[in-house]
Amino acid sequence: xxxxxxxxxxxxxxxxxxxxxxxxxxxxxxxxxxxxxxxxxxxxxxxxxxxxxxxxxxxxxxxxxxxxxxxxxxxxxxxxxxxxxxxxxxxxxxxxxxxxxxxxxxxxxxxxxxxxxxxxxxxxxxxxxxxxxxxxxxxxxxxxxxxxxxxxxxxxxxxxxxxxxxxxxxxxxxxxxxxxxxxxxxxxxxxxxxxxxxxxxxxxxxxxxxxxxxxxxxxxxxxxxxxxxxxxxxxxxxxxxxxxxxxxxxxxxxxxxxxxxxxxxxxxxxxxxxxxxxxxxxxxxxxxxxxxxxxxxxxxxxxxxxxxxxxxxxxxxxxxxxxxxxxxxxxxxxxxxxxxxxxxxxxxxxxxxxxxxxxxxxxxxxxxxxxxxxxxxxxxxxxxxxxxxxxxxxxxxxxxxxxxxxxxxxxxxxxxxxxxxxxxxxxxxxxxxxxxxxxxxxxxxxxxxxxxxxxxxxxxxxxxxxxxxxxxxxxxxxxxxxxxxxxxxxxxxxxxxxxxxxxxxxx
Numbered sequence: 001x002x003x004x005x006x007x008x009x010x011x012x013x014x015x016x017x018x019x020x021x022x023x024x025x026x027x028x029x030x031x032x033x034x035x036x037x038x039x040x041x042x043x044x045x046x047x048x049x050x051x052x053x054x055x056x057x058x059x060x061x062x063x064x065x066x067x068x069x070x071x072x073x074x075x076x077x078x079x080x081x082x083x084x085x086x087x088x089x090x091x092x093x094x095x096x097x098x099x100x101x102x103x104x105x106x107x108x109x110x111x112x113x114x115x116x117x118x119x120x121x122x123x124x125x126x127x128x129x130x131x132x133x134x135x136x137x138x139x140x141x142x143x144x145x146x147x148x149x150x151x152x153x154x155x156x157x158x159x160x161x162x163x164x165x166x167x168x169x170x171x172x173x174x175x176x177x178x179x180x181x182x183x184x185x186x187x188x189x190x191x192x193x194x195x196x197x198x199x200x201x202x203x204x205x206x207x208x209x210x211x212x213x214x215x216x217x218x219x220x221x222x223x224x225x226x227x228x229x230x231x232x233x234x235x236x237x238x239x240x241x242x243x244x245x246x247x248x249x250x251x252x253x254x255x256x257x258x259x260x261x262x263x264x265x266x267x268x269x270x271x272x273x274x275x276x277x278x279x280x281x282x283x284x285x286x287x288x289x290x291x292x293x294x295x296x297x298x299x300x301x302x303x304x305x306x307x308x309x310x311x312x313x314x315x316x317x318x319x320x321x322x323x324x325x326x327x328x329x330x331x332x333x334x335x336x337x338x339x340x341x342x343x344x345x346x347x348x349x350x351x352x353x354x355x356x357x358x359x360x361x362x363x364x365x366x367x368x369x370x371x372x373x374x375x376x377x378x379x380x381x382x383x384x385x386x387x388x389x390x391x392x393x394x395x396x397x398x399x400x401x402x403x404x405x406x407x408x409x410x411x412x413x414x415x416x417x418x419x420x421x422x423x424x425x426x427x428x429x430x431x432x433x434x435x436x437x438x439x440x441x442x443x444x445x446x447x448x449x450x451x452x453x454x455x456x457x458x459x460x461x462x463x464x465x466x467x468x469x470x471x472x473x474x475x476x477x478x479x480x481x482x483x484x485x486x487x488x489x490x491x492x493x494x495x496x497x498x499x500x501x502x503x504x505x506x507x
Contacts, residue, residue, distance in 0.1 A: 002465070007044045014039065014070065016406065022069040030056045039063060071407040074391040089363035091394065092347055094401045095330075096323035103319045107312040107359055114305040121298040128295060135288040138281040141267060145278045148259050155260045155271045182233040195233060198226035313360040320361060321349045327397060331365075334393035337428055339421035340386065344368045345393070346375055365394065388413040389425065396432045403436035411441045418444070426450035426505060445485035449501040454478045478502075 001008040014037040016023050023033050031037065031054020040052040041063060051060045093100050182194045202222045209215040260271060267277040324347035331345040345367050352362045366375035367390060378390055392413055395403070414425050426447040432438050433452065442448055454473045459466060473481045479498045480490075488494025 001043060001045065005045065007042055010041045012039045013037070014406075020069070020406075022066045025062070025065050025069065026053050029053050029058045029062045031058070032056065039066065068405075070405055071409060072395070072405045073409045074388045074395075074411070074413065085362055085364055086358075088347075088365050089358060089361070090404070091365065091398055092320060092324055092327060092349070092363050093358075094404065095327045095398045096319060097401060100316070100319045100323055103312070103316040104358065107309070107316045108357065110305060110309045110312050111355065111357065114302065114309050117298060117302050117305055121295065121302055124295050124298065131288045135285050138285050138288075142278055142281055142285070145263060145267070145274060148263055150260055150263060150271045150274060152272060152275065155257070155264065158257045158260070178232075178236055182229050182236070195226065195229055198222060198229060202226060309355060313355060316359045317349060317351075317361050320359075320363065323347075324349050324363070330397040331390075331393045334397050334428060335390065337424040338389040338393055339417045339424070340369075340389060340393075342370045343386075343390075344375070345378070345390070348375075386416075388415070389417070392425070392428055392432070396428050399432050399435040403432075405436070407437040407439065408432065409439045409441075413440065414442050414444045414447050419446070422446035423449075423501075423504070430505070443485065445482040445498065445501055448485060449482060449498075449505040454481060456481055 014022070016037060023037060026033055026037055033054050037054055038052075039054075041060070042050045042052075044050075049060055051058050051063050053062055053066070093104060180193060202219055205215050205219045205222060209219055263274045264270060267274045328344075328346040332343070335341065335343045335345065345365065348364045348366055349361050350364075352360050354360065365378045367378045368375040369386070378394070379387070388410055392410060395408060398404075410429065413429070414422055417425055422444045423446045426444075427450060429438055429440055429447065430450040440447060440451065448454055455470055456473050458469050458471070460469060461467075479495055479502065482498035482501060483490070483494035486494050486497055488497070
């Protein structure tokens with residue numbers, strides 16, 4: 001940012017085909033892409049940075065995401081392509097054309113189906129373990145209930161019996177006293193009990209009723225009381241005869257109640273609830289025991305899909321290796337045009353040891369700078385300006401299959417190159433430019449002569465502010481600029497040489 005300025009603004013307008021990954025990513029960020037994609041980055045004097053994508057504010061990171069799909073920068077200090085082995089694989093797959101694409105699509109389909117099936121099987125197996133635990137818990141409960149074998153309302157009946165047995169003496173005394181009052185005591189020498197007294201009352205009234213018929217009704221009512229009292233006395237006798245005072249029976253009742261209480265504590269407040277739980281649990285156990293068929297079916301399907309995936313991966317590897325040989329030869333041939341005739345490029349396709357989303361291979365583009373030199377990853381084997389030329393060779397060799405990005409920037413691609421080799425470098429850049437937009441920073445006229453447009457960077461200083469300007473050179477101005485780059489600015493020989501370069505480049 002210029003000293004004293006409030007902000008720096010960089011704006012770019014991109015014309016991209018429909019469905020381009022950058023357009024898709026921009027639309028995900030809310031951009032308006034109807035009239036092309038406009039990207040803006042603003043940096044304020046306070047250090048704050050803002051980004052706008054398609055007229056909408058967006059995180060600065062979105063610009064970085066878009067850059068991956070928009071531009072590849074190749075320079076001595078900055079390589080945006082082939083940084084990761086995944087990008088090496090993408091380069092090879094794109095070069096492999098329909099055969100590799102078909103094999104890759106087949107593999108991906110089988111791999112995705114297998115992953116879905118394995119996930120479902122894992123879920124079912126996890127659920128099966130849970131179901132097995134649930135069934136075992138239910139069986140344990142059913143076994144407890146079966147061992148006790150409770151009867152409906154048994155808990156209430158036993159509660160009543162326990163109360164009766166626990167107060168047997170009190171009950172006997174009360175019932176015995178009532179029975180004695182009604183029936184009389186065998187030891188009572190004075191006479192019978194209430195029943196005998198009622199009998200005497202009835203007989204006396206019956207005798208008097210002959211004199212006064214009004215007493216006849218009272219006799220009848222006394223007889224009703226006497227009969228009712230006789231029934232109560234008989235019932236009290238039976239109650240006393242049946243009243244059990246055996247302590248052993250009380251112990252049995254209490255033990256049985258304890259077992260029932262254990263069940264009601266676990267499975268319901270009453271025996272009826274316990275029996276209802278047992279019915280539901282038995283039905284659930286039957287349901288849980290019938291879920292193994294789906295697991296077996298999925299296990300068989302996983303085995304079959306695993307075999308299919310392995311076959312698809314093998315086919316993909318074979319096609320990749322065939323394409324790798326051709327790609328290595330193509331890049332090596334391109335290097336022969338870029339003053340690196342002794343270098344050799346190979347594309348290694350090796351077993352990754354696992355199945356991934358894109359196959360079971362690791363792909364790496366490797367460079368041997370000269371005879372006897374070991375082949376290493378292309379981003380580590382080349383140095384300085386060689387790296388840009390190697391990347392140019394890679395891009396040109398793969399461009400016919402469709403460029404990975406719409407714009408390439410090459411900086412110092414001609415470092416250490418001159419003469420005929422520089423013309424070859426320019427020609428290869430022009431070849432790449434038939435498939436993508438190519439921007440080249442160069443100091444060699446042999447390279448610049450191949451450009452469709454020649455842009456000149458100039459500095460201007462008014463004593464207060466230094467400005468960098470970019471303008472297009474055309475016609476004779478371009479000839480003069482090429483002559484200047486050749487080191488003979490203004491001389492007729494230099495101008496003629498420049499015209500010759502342009503003519504040869506256009507030819």
